[in-house]
Amino acid sequence: MQLTPLGCILSRRCSAASTKAAASCGKSFAGLGVCVRLERKNLWRHFSVDTDAVGGGRPSGERLRIAVVGGGAAGLSTALHLAPLVTAGLIGGPIDVFEAGERQSSSIGVGIWSTALYAFRDSKDVESHQIVFDDMFRKGTLSEKVGFRSPSGDWLAESNLAGDKTPDFLFLRESDMLGALRKGIDHEVQRGRVVVHSGPSGRIDSIAEDSPEPWSAPLLVRSDGPENNPPEPTERDYHLIVAADGMNSVLRKTYGGHVAKRRRRFLGTGAMGNESDGLLDLPGDGTTEDRWDVRTHSEATNIQDRHYHVFRGNSTVTRDEVEGLENAFQTWGESCNMRFATVPMEFPLPGGKTREMHTWFITIDDESISSEADPERRKEKLLGAFADWHDPIRQLVGATPAAEISMERAVAHVHSCEPVVNFRRVVEQMRGVPFPSGSRGPVVQFVGDAFMTVDPILAQGFTIGMEGAAALAESLERCLRQDLGGATGPPLGQGSGGRLAFSPRLVRKELLDRHDRRMDRLICLLRSSELVQALGQPTKGSLSGWISRWLVRPAMRLAPGFAKTPFFNRVMEYSLGLHTGGQNK
Template sequence: MRVGIIGAGIGGLATAVGLQRAGVPVTVFERRDGAGDAGSGISLFGNGLAALDALGLGPAAREIGAVPGGIGPDTPAGQRRPDGRWLTRLPHSVQQTVAVVHRADLQRILLDALAPGTVHTGRPAQSVSVDGRTVDLAGGPETFDVVVAADGIGSRMRRDWPGDPGIRSAGYRAWRGVSAQPVDVTAGIGETVGRGLRFGIAPLADGRVYWFAVVSEPAGQPTGQPAGQPALDGPGPVLAAFGGWHRPIRDIVAATPPEAIRSLPIEELAGRLPTYRRGRCVLLGDAAHAMTPNLGQGGNQALEDAATLVALLTDPTIDGRDGRIDAAVAEYDRRRRPRTQRIARQAALLGRVLQARGPLTAWARDAALRFTPPAVAARGALAVQRWRPPAG
């Protein structure tokens, strides 16, 4: 079996690592000249870490995502008001289920785990044949036994998919950044919510802070706006919206290199795909189920996809009328589509609640957060993390 993977993001590289370690020849094609990732953070929850464990990468991910010594059980986590008063706090046991890592560090772990020459950069893919085996690539077509399309929310492969819903604006815009040096966040981590505004604080292992700022936009904004618009980048728009909020928000933004603060519209799939499989081509990660980041599950679901697909493709007990490989990719679709589409719906709903702009809706949101028992909030936070990789 020979596998071609389109896209050198987290999901594509994780799939390549798992297959290669199982002895499957893999080639990864990346349209960019380099396979680097954005300079922001990603929260690896229990399910994402379980997927990395199944791929043999769990210890390395936990090492770069260890909580720094200054953040312990006395550091509160949860959701606050702009003045710093707490709406809800999560038990420390919930904090222990997440490892916040820099995307570049996770990308490095994945790339280092691959054999030299696995990733071919500067080779964009234009289309895949109906049987899902031949990819039209810059430099000429190539044929594989399985093709994995992990080429992101704007997937070129998905555009030819039956029932592709396209993408739409979620109604808000985000800025993300990582401070250049440690910032004291022992007063609290998590999210702060206002009327149509949200700011998140998540410490990295070395004391630097990954942060995000979210601002609601008018409905119907056009999708596909290029990230990095000069008028929207940098600390100016962030401080204009959040500069008067509680400490250390202003300190965190000030500690971030201005050129590293980029704005982008938050987008999602405009509907549910009827299938993640077309012949022997499967969609993976954002190409299959691009969701809003409100549950922090985009990257974690891509890792689940990767671990599931690797286990199924390398499981010799799987068989079907059309052959083992066809049965494996059909089973991948059966397992992954319901879970990922359900989580995408939950993330979209949560985003509408957290981005409430009206005085009454924002008041109702804050009241609901304030009167939710911590144990109930913890169960909700942990529910989405319940996942086990298939035995392979």
């Protein structure tokens, strides 16, 4: 049996006036991480109190408590990567995951680059991580070659993804990907390191803005009763709240984008513009200029229309029935944001058999198609728009049931959101009322689509979200291990004399530094997206479309394969941030 602390595996109810008294409640469990439930002023709070300090181990006091809002790929990955830190005694367990409802996953294929899975693969001693990694690879297909074609069918170039130095591209059904993550979460729930709150108890409305605690606050859960009922606070309050609730994140819309002018950073893409960094509360920082403006906040959290729709489907045709399906390929259009791509996929069936399918994607800006409500007529119009494109495009789309073809408008955030590290100042600027005296509030960290929803043209949304989850856990581990010497925080309650087992200022500094390091990865993806948009998916009548059709593509046809393949491999690697040193740090 493993004897390392498991966070709040053990719990004890304690009526005490302070965290100091709560800590004494748990001394009989010396050497273990004990979760003490403290009742103060009729409000239940849960503390993760470490009582090992007497034995010369970790510093005594409250350990970092974390909530993850969102049960998608980014949220589940975040909880999985943080779970080992509970066992290590670095954070207070359990990690609370709040999901508003069961995510309706699709059977349509999605791609994940192996950079998102390295952290799972390399955690050999973490059972849940191996469950996720093994299950995804068992149910997915690796794509080793991707071809680039013109609408007439001629081959422009090829990218070779095979090789030890090249990241793998795993393709699997979205339902299988999320299913693998849920299997890992179920394992952590059984071990007591994660608790999942779903349904009514997982519908987060906001963060308690009147919390008297110096460095934490509870979340507010939407009431299940009449609409005018106020939201209820969660039982626990949290030092770190991870917003992983997607593109339409409630926490991003409310608290993201409130900035102090720390510096202006030119990112080199129109999608990002000039990045302004968030509020600081760090010792010795005298360079910030507080500002609050409704228009600025709206711009910072705004969603941008990318002016095309994405159609996706799984085709049942096989390689034996149709030629040209041996490898993945994408066909670059010449106007109207038109582009086609397909990726082969095999997944296991009961009895040891496998099934072959081909997931295809179409992008186009045509209101006559997107406004058609009838699926059959929409499919006919889609086939008509690509009638003069090469085979096997029509065969793939034609074999897909119309009702199973999904359609989504392509949108992206205008800006990324950096951590909110001074919740108090944000609320005071936003509400125009003073925050409780002596309270700074929690950190709000954005991950996945809540951090920034990117243009779907390179299909790296899941990848960058899962990478970000691993990077967050790595940063926290680095910071908290550095803190093992005995960090001390201010009192946890007025006059309580309580202690924290971590430095809240050091955590804030590390998360801001992490944000800066991750920006290099994001910039590479945004620049690559703009390049592919210009060359492979041009708008009607655009100069970039003319250049791509009459200059770039003829040059690509003439260039030898030994020169083109390394170039396209390099572009792919650049989009993943592999040549910046910032992709997974």
